[in-house]
Amino acid sequence: MTTLSPLLVRCFEIAGYDTSKLTASRHIVSYSPTGEQFFTKTGRDVRQMRGEVESLRAMAKNCPSVVPKVFGFEVAHDGNEAGTVSQFFDLSSFRRSETQQELGRRVAALHHSEKGVKKYGFAVPTHCGLTEQDNAWEEEWGVFFRDRRLADLVRRIDDGEITTLWEQLRDRAVPKLLNDFEPAPKPVILHGDLWSGNVGYDKLTKAPVIYDPSSFYGHGEADLGLARMFGGFTKDFFDAYHSVHPRSQPYHEQRQQLYELFHHLNHTLIFGGQGYKGGAMKIMRSLIKWYESVEQYPFIFDSxxxxxxxxxxxxxxxxxxxxxxxxxxxxxxxxxxxxxxxxxxxxxxxxxxxxxxxxxxxxxxxxxxxxxxxxxxxxxxxxxxxxxxxxxxxxxxxxxxxxxxxxxxxxxxxxxxxxxxxxxxxxxxxxxxxxxxxxxxxxxxxxxxxxxxxxxxxxxxxxxxxxxxxxxxxxxxxxxxxxxxxxxxxxxxxxxxxxxxxxxxxxxxxx
Structure with a gap:
């Protein structure tokens, strides 16, 4: 038996639950009258926890069944600790073909534009891993991803080789890939950290689910960059996703490399070493070479x-x-x-x-x-x-x-x-x-x-x-x-x- 934190008790009280009928075992809390189970968490990384909660709430507006429902979020009076209560998922592997297809359709549903959202960014900071993201609003997707994602990481990594390549990439390939393509980007809510470790198959609802987000409003395909980087997502997933949202053209493959670059840079910042740095530099060199060739032979498909x-x-x-x-x-x-x-x-x-x-x-x-x-x-x-x-x-x-x-x-x-x-x-x-x-x-x-x-x-x-x-x-x-x-x-x-x-x-x- 685990004693509930006062912050978690307050979350349950506000949500309308009789706290005398709650049973806690580490992070899992059961409610005896209904048999409901909840996932709970407390911690001192208040900004990160707030970003995750707001991410889940924003995603739930478009596709509530794909993310855990948030029942409560409370911050201590001194602002140094927070607690969250959310829906519990009993997870298993999501690798079956039909599950991958359903996941692709659900992520596509998540990426539908919302009325009233006209800019790129997010209302609060979110964290991709340990990295706090600059979510300041921008009018243009190209400006947001260039400055608030890639350039911000390059500055924080502070590596001469990466900076040199970035300066070549920034003013040439980046605008070509982010400024003019079809379908034109619209601000949609992204998961932001979509890799196989944040995806599972819920045995209770018998459906694929995603969790641990670091959301912002951006181009939907940006969510696919990390999905490509670490694997675990099959062709069934991508085909199902693109049956709803056609691949952006021209230069879809290169744009996906640019979105993947963000995650190589982020892992370089978090973990250091040569592995992720080498991956980032490989992508940057590839895109610089691609830009030089496409300037000579501008590859654009016909109607x-x-x-x-x-x-x-x-x-x-x-x-x-x-x-x-x-x-x-x-x-x-x-x-x-x-x-x-x-x-x-x-x-x-x-x-x-x-x-x-x-x-x-x-x-x-x-x-x-x-x-x-x-x-x-x-x-x-x-x-x-x-x-x-x-x-x-x-x-x-x-x-x-x-x-x-x-x-x-x-x-x-x-x-x-x-x-x-x-x-x-x-x-x-x-x-x-x-x-x-x-x-x-x-x-x-x-x-x-x-x-x-x-x-x-x-x-x-x-x-x-x-x-x-x-x-x-x-x-x-x-x-x-x-x-x-x-x-x-x-x-x-x-x-x-x-x-x-x-x-x-x-x-x-x-x-």
């Missing part, structure tokens, strides 16, 4: 509706996946519109391993089975759903061996226009891929992107580096330069997926 229009008219589109997946660009066009000249162009600038993406029912209809091991396993590391190769049947159609640009273009158009099982021969020179039902809504791959907005038959192939004699893959910068040189639209799979989940939902069926 999704414009790209879909161009695709439907037969034009090629360059589609990038994200840098964490393959970091490759595919040259994509509608199979129904491909000509001999377009196929020849595709062969010239790509690996030549040209694939035709088709829906599952169509592949079954024309007898193009999946390519699997004898035990029925797909061993492709990315899970690409390869199916049987084919050619147009030379006994019925004006083709020869099947390998020429003419023959492959003809075979692709044939499949896009309703060709039958006996119109083709197997194996052949066109590789088929099964696209996931629902397209990019369900799987963010080039296979699915190739059929968005068009009768479901798309040609795709990986772009090669245009000047490398060794035939290496083209990465982001090379893909951008290629698209601009040839007047092609360039978009990202993520951008396309988020578009068809929102404004363009009618373009991709669910089945």
């Amino acid at each position: 999704i509706p414009e790209a879909i229009t161009a695709f439907s008219q037969g034009a090629f589109v360059v589609i990038m996946d994200d840098e964490g997946r393959e970091n490759e660009g595919d040259l994509v066009c509608a199979a129904s519109k491909v000509t001999t000249e377009r196929m020849a162009f595709m062969v010239r600038w790509t690996s030549g391993f040209i694939c035709l993406s088709l829906p599952p029912a169509r592949l079954t209809e024309i007898d193009l089975p999946p390519l699997l091991t004898r035990s029925g396993v797909n061993q492709d590391p990315k899970g690409t759903a390869y199916h049987m190769t084919f050619d147009a049947n030379a006994s019925r159609h004006p083709v020869t061996t099947g390998i020429s640009a003419h023959d492959r273009a003809y075979a692709a158009r044939l499949m896009a226009s309703g060709g039958k099982e006996d119109d083709i021969t197997r194996p052949g020179h066109l590789v088929t891929l099964r696209y996931t039902s629902g397209g990019t809504r369900k799987r963010r791959g080039h296979t699915e992107a190739a059929v968005a907005g068009e009768p479901p038959a798309g040609l795709l192939c990986e772009l090669l580096h245009p000047t490398d004699p060794l035939g290496t893959m083209a990465r982001r910068e090379e893909c951008w330069k290629f698209a601009k040189e040839w007047g092609l639209k360039i978009i990202s799979i993520d951008g396309l997926a988020e578009y068809v989940n929102g404004a363009g939902r009618q373009l991709v069926p669910d089945t």
